[in-house]
Amino acid sequence: MDEPTWVSRMTLPLSIASLVYLAAYSWLVIADLVGPPRTVALVLVAVTWIFFIVDYVVRLTLAEDRWRWFRKHPGALAFALLPVLRLVLLLDRVTQLPGLRRTRGAALRTGIAVYGGGVVVVLVYLASLSVLEAERHAPGANIVDFGVALWWSCVTVTTTGFGDYVPVTMAGRAVAVGLMFGGIILSGIITATLASWILERASRGHDDEEPATRGQARAILARIDGLAGPGDPQGPGASHG
Amino acid sequence: MDEPTWVSRMTLPLSIASLVYLAAYSWLVIADLVGPPRTVALVLVAVTWIFFIVDYVVRLTLAEDRWRWFRKHPGALAFALLPVLRLVLLLDRVTQLPGLRRTRGAALRTGIAVYGGGVVVVLVYLASLSVLEAERHAPGANIVDFGVALWWSCVTVTTTGFGDYVPVTMAGRAVAVGLMFGGIILSGIITATLASWILERASRGHDDEEPATRGQARAILARIDGLAGPGDPQGPGASHG
Amino acid sequence: MDEPTWVSRMTLPLSIASLVYLAAYSWLVIADLVGPPRTVALVLVAVTWIFFIVDYVVRLTLAEDRWRWFRKHPGALAFALLPVLRLVLLLDRVTQLPGLRRTRGAALRTGIAVYGGGVVVVLVYLASLSVLEAERHAPGANIVDFGVALWWSCVTVTTTGFGDYVPVTMAGRAVAVGLMFGGIILSGIITATLASWILERASRGHDDEEPATRGQARAILARIDGLAGPGDPQGPGASHG
Amino acid sequence: MDEPTWVSRMTLPLSIASLVYLAAYSWLVIADLVGPPRTVALVLVAVTWIFFIVDYVVRLTLAEDRWRWFRKHPGALAFALLPVLRLVLLLDRVTQLPGLRRTRGAALRTGIAVYGGGVVVVLVYLASLSVLEAERHAPGANIVDFGVALWWSCVTVTTTGFGDYVPVTMAGRAVAVGLMFGGIILSGIITATLASWILERASRGHDDEEPATRGQARAILARIDGLAGPGDPQGPGASHG
Numbered sequence: 001m002d003e004p005t006w007v008s009r010m011t012l013p014l015s016i017a018s019l020v021y022l023a024a025y026s027w028l029v030i031a032d033l034v035g036p037p038r039t040v041a042l043v044l045v046a047v048t049w050i051f052f053i054v055d056y057v058v059r060l061t062l063a064e065d066r067w068r069w070f071r072k073h074p075g076a077l078a079f080a081l082l083p084v085l086r087l088v089l090l091l092d093r094v095t096q097l098p099g100l101r102r103t104r105g106a107a108l109r110t111g112i113a114v115y116g117g118g119v120v121v122v123l124v125y126l127a128s129l130s131v132l133e134a135e136r137h138a139p140g141a142n143i144v145d146f147g148v149a150l151w152w153s154c155v156t157v158t159t160t161g162f163g164d165y166v167p168v169t170m171a172g173r174a175v176a177v178g179l180m181f182g183g184i185i186l187s188g189i190i191t192a193t194l195a196s197w198i199l200e201r202a203s204r205g206h207d208d209e210e211p212a213t214r215g216q217a218r219a220i221l222a223r224i225d226g227l228a229g230p231g232d233p234q235g236p237g238a239s240h241g
Numbered sequence: 242m243d244e245p246t247w248v249s250r251m252t253l254p255l256s257i258a259s260l261v262y263l264a265a266y267s268w269l270v271i272a273d274l275v276g277p278p279r280t281v282a283l284v285l286v287a288v289t290w291i292f293f294i295v296d297y298v299v300r301l302t303l304a305e306d307r308w309r310w311f312r313k314h315p316g317a318l319a320f321a322l323l324p325v326l327r328l329v330l331l332l333d334r335v336t337q338l339p340g341l342r343r344t345r346g347a348a349l350r351t352g353i354a355v356y357g358g359g360v361v362v363v364l365v366y367l368a369s370l371s372v373l374e375a376e377r378h379a380p381g382a383n384i385v386d387f388g389v390a391l392w393w394s395c396v397t398v399t400t401t402g403f404g405d406y407v408p409v410t411m412a413g414r415a416v417a418v419g420l421m422f423g424g425i426i427l428s429g430i431i432t433a434t435l436a437s438w439i440l441e442r443a444s445r446g447h448d449d450e451e452p453a454t455r456g457q458a459r460a461i462l463a464r465i466d467g468l469a470g471p472g473d474p475q476g477p478g479a480s481h482g
Numbered sequence: 483m484d485e486p487t488w489v490s491r492m493t494l495p496l497s498i499a500s501l502v503y504l505a506a507y508s509w510l511v512i513a514d515l516v517g518p519p520r521t522v523a524l525v526l527v528a529v530t531w532i533f534f535i536v537d538y539v540v541r542l543t544l545a546e547d548r549w550r551w552f553r554k555h556p557g558a559l560a561f562a563l564l565p566v567l568r569l570v571l572l573l574d575r576v577t578q579l580p581g582l583r584r585t586r587g588a589a590l591r592t593g594i595a596v597y598g599g600g601v602v603v604v605l606v607y608l609a610s611l612s613v614l615e616a617e618r619h620a621p622g623a624n625i626v627d628f629g630v631a632l633w634w635s636c637v638t639v640t641t642t643g644f645g646d647y648v649p650v651t652m653a654g655r656a657v658a659v660g661l662m663f664g665g666i667i668l669s670g671i672i673t674a675t676l677a678s679w680i681l682e683r684a685s686r687g688h689d690d691e692e693p694a695t696r697g698q699a700r701a702i703l704a705r706i707d708g709l710a711g712p713g714d715p716q717g718p719g720a721s722h723g
Numbered sequence: 724m725d726e727p728t729w730v731s732r733m734t735l736p737l738s739i740a741s742l743v744y745l746a747a748y749s750w751l752v753i754a755d756l757v758g759p760p761r762t763v764a765l766v767l768v769a770v771t772w773i774f775f776i777v778d779y780v781v782r783l784t785l786a787e788d789r790w791r792w793f794r795k796h797p798g799a800l801a802f803a804l805l806p807v808l809r810l811v812l813l814l815d816r817v818t819q820l821p822g823l824r825r826t827r828g829a830a831l832r833t834g835i836a837v838y839g840g841g842v843v844v845v846l847v848y849l850a851s852l853s854v855l856e857a858e859r860h861a862p863g864a865n866i867v868d869f870g871v872a873l874w875w876s877c878v879t880v881t882t883t884g885f886g887d888y889v890p891v892t893m894a895g896r897a898v899a900v901g902l903m904f905g906g907i908i909l910s911g912i913i914t915a916t917l918a919s920w921i922l923e924r925a926s927r928g929h930d931d932e933e934p935a936t937r938g939q940a941r942a943i944l945a946r947i948d949g950l951a952g953p954g955d956p957q958g959p960g961a962s963h964g
Contacts (some may be wrong), residue, residue, distance in 0.1 A: 105925030112921070151414050158421035160402035161883035163645050173874050180881035184910045185917075187425045191673065192918035194426075195433035196925050198353070202346035202437050211452035211693050211934035217943065220458065220702075223465045224946045392655050399662035401643035404886055428666045432914065435667075436674035439594070443587030443678050452693035452934050461699065461943075464706045633896050640903035642884035669907045676908075677915035680835070684828035684919050693934035702940065705947045 003062040003069075010055055014079075018086040021048035025084075029129045030146050032136065049083055056080035084126060088118035105200050112193050120157070120186055127179050128153045134171035141168050157183040244303040244310075251296055255320075259327040262289035266325075270370045271387050273377065290324060297321035325367060329359035346441050353434050361398070361427055368420050369394045375412035382409050398424040485544040485551075492537055496561075500568040503530035507566075511611045512628050514618065531565060538562035566608060570600035587682050594675050602639070602668055609661050610635045616653035623650050639665040726785040726792075733778055737802075741809040744771035748807075752852045753869050755859065771806060779803035807849060811841035828923050835916050843880070843909055850902050851876045857894035864891050880906040 024044035027033065033041055056076055063069035070077075079086045091114050128149040135141040135149075143149050143165050152165045156179040167173050265285035268274065274282055297317055304310035311318075320327045332355050369390040376382040376390075384390050384406050393406040397420040408414050506526035509515065515523055538558055545551035552559075561568045573596050610631040617623040617631075625631050625647050634647040638661040649655050747767035750756065756764055779799055786792035793800075802809045814837050851872040858864040858872075866872050866888050875888040879902040890896050 108921065108925050147411070151418075154414075154418045154421065155402065156883065158400050158425055159641075159881050159883040160397065160400040160421050161404075161643065161878065161885045162402045162407050163404035163884075163886035164407040166885045166887040170870070173877075177874075177877045180877065180883050184881055185913060187429060188910060188914035188917045190426060191429035191432045191914045192921050194429045195436045195677065195918045196921045198349065198433050198437045199440065199922065200925070202349050202441070212455050212458040212699070214935050214939060216455065216458035216462075217694065217935035217939035220461055220465070220943055221939075221946055223462060224943070224950060227465060227468060227950060388652070392659075395655075395659045395662065396643065399641050399666055400882075401638065401641040401662050402645075402884065403643045403648045404645035405648040428670060431667060432670035432673045435670045436677045436918065439590065439674050439678045440681065443590050443682070453696050453699035453940070457696060457699035457703075458935070461702055461706070464703060468706060468709060629893070633900075636896075636900045636903065637884065640882050640907055642879065642882040642903050643886075644884040644889045645886035646889040669911060672908060673911035673914045676911045677918045680831065680915050680919045681922065684831050684923070694937050694940040698937060698940035698944075702943055702947070705944060709947060709950060 003059055017048045017051050018083045021083045029133045052080045052083045084122055091118045109193050116189050124153045127175050131172045131175045134169050138169045159183050244300055258289045258292050259324045262324045270374045293321045293324045325363055332359045350434050357430055365394045368416050372413045372416045375410050379410045400424050485541055499530045499533050500565045503565045511615045534562045534565045573600045591675050598671055606635045609657050613654045613657045616651050620651045641665050726782055740771040740774050741806045744806045752856045775803045775806045814841045832916050839912050847876045850898050854895045854898045857892050861892045882906050
């Protein structure tokens, strides 16, 4: 079996697995499970996570050039490490709406906006769950319910940092560091996308003032060869730029 | 009636409605109205808001291609959701000042700066009203007068977050999340506009070193055809790039 | 007298005035003057400030097209409002160092970096003085010595906002709002300058792959006319694109 | 001896010296040394630092054009001031991985990402050591162990500024100012690199629509000269643009 076949067969199972992962982890943390229900939720989280890692390893094994495949599929690695990110793929439909993909630049920016927004929502939700799990039972912690954890995640990912709620555990602070650096990258993506849009708008003008294209240069060369005429086989038209 | 006719007829009523909306909402919140005056102010806010939503629905209905109209008029949707944003349109005059629109890029940047600045002022003012309305009577809240609410909005929209004043209600925190993400987008717009200006300045130089234009390429093709001469109708000049 | 003559005659007096302004204001605030010395310092600040405003009005009056002069000289307006900003002009020498102005883009970026850095230093220093003057004797204020004021200004201009020191007066908060928005514009300028540098570096490559220039297009047109020959006055070379 | 010979001979000694510097400074601060061990660590730090400064002075002396060498080697100056930064050079290998340097822009961005990431890690680590050394024994300080110092450095470099831990000494605040401005430059570099990537992606399209190249323009000129023919030595092909 080759890698594309594997990918197409695994699409549905992996979508279901990412939903199971999200539901089990949310249930585990928000309900603050103890005893047997906690064990059940932990097993569900572990099994779905392992499922994603196995999928990644199988795809890497099936690839013809593994180092090349590894470089070309950072998204697959991100899905293996954080399975719920795969839910962002459901936004695929939005980027396909008619009229949103006119130019290459517009299509790229629409994709960045839609998937970028999706990644932010998923990361803020996951970070809220993780920080709540880490902090809830720590002495001196004040991030002890899910509403507060969500509020704290938003304050942190935008690098606002009011300081009304602050993590006190190693795990909670690791989540915070991820959110803060993630927030800087997020704001960089927003700015860069806006810059691309403004630059495209600013340079769009009269067609006669756009840079001459390579196609036009080739047309000029062909025209000159035409001048030399069909009765001139030793003419200068041997190789076309 | 077609959509442009409707738009031109509604310009004045909508401008008045946005002023009424702003005045009624400011009065309601800053004076902390109770009893019958509160009811009057709430009715004024509701009626003007509904007026804007009706206007949006009518324009969408009158449009020939509704999906296309929906995509092309995000501003109209923003006005329907936040009527006071329409006040920003009064800045129209500023962007028309002589000498500010020389190049296409300069006109775009002037527009972004003027409307962007207007949107920031209106949003910070509205956010101050909303957070004050949400927090004022909540237990443990410290954003309890309009001056403090304005100060807190500026600290939040710039993602500084001193933490001297912090919202404690769900509604107040929702306003904060809007301000923080709005602030990131605002700083992205400023950066992207500056980048466009620097790139235009850096590339502006000797005309001979600018990229050749499509107009020049067409001129070259025409000149070659001229070489072939008018007495050569079967010449290579059949179709021009 | 025309405007350039006025400017050249006022260069030295204005430089001295900006130093007097800075010294008098620093002395007034840092030494927390009272009684006659305070009056002397206030008079010095007022006189130098008025001197700058008069200079601006005279230049505006002498200009041929006043509206055009107003638009073209935002720096002169900034100097009139904040005389010490003029000290930044002393950095002129730095941008003239040999080897720093090779390309047009490099010269622009060097200028932005040198003057931008100078403006940040001057603004942080001025903001520290202003916030100290505003807060020092206010009840409940904690920005009460110059070292703390400098530290607070740096924390605010970078939009970090630790919250260990926070202004409590209207004037102090106005300074903070200026610093926070100034900081966002500052970080935008840094980012945009870096983006311009990276884009220039990324596109610099083999000369054959650079876009064809307008000069080359003109050379091609001239060459084609040469083909038609000097004995062909009715040739196609009538007008050159 | 010329400068390149010196550089190649000093590569290994300087790498060892930067590791010794890092180990001695870490040991000094984290173990909070007193008495003779502190003296040993301080001597090691001083000796390695002086070694780096001597290396810089020797290279500057050996250079043919010293002012030019000074401008062209800001990195060497940075290594002399902060020897551990030299560890970042070990990341050299990463940027050489196959497949990461396809286009000039991609190679530049890979280099920025790898070295930029390395510089951030080294600076955050060094800042944590420095702030801990400065604050640990100060009255009223709360940054008193290395874990807290690391957490505080991350919160500061991202300009989040929760305010749960804040430096109170002059030296600690100087470290903070460096981190905050460094963080703004860091986020500027991230944004500018992303912008370069998006702009390259957005403009990459059908080859026929790329701007015509200078190489093509030269090919056209050569072709026209070919038309004039080898039997036309006085032809217009004398000088090629």
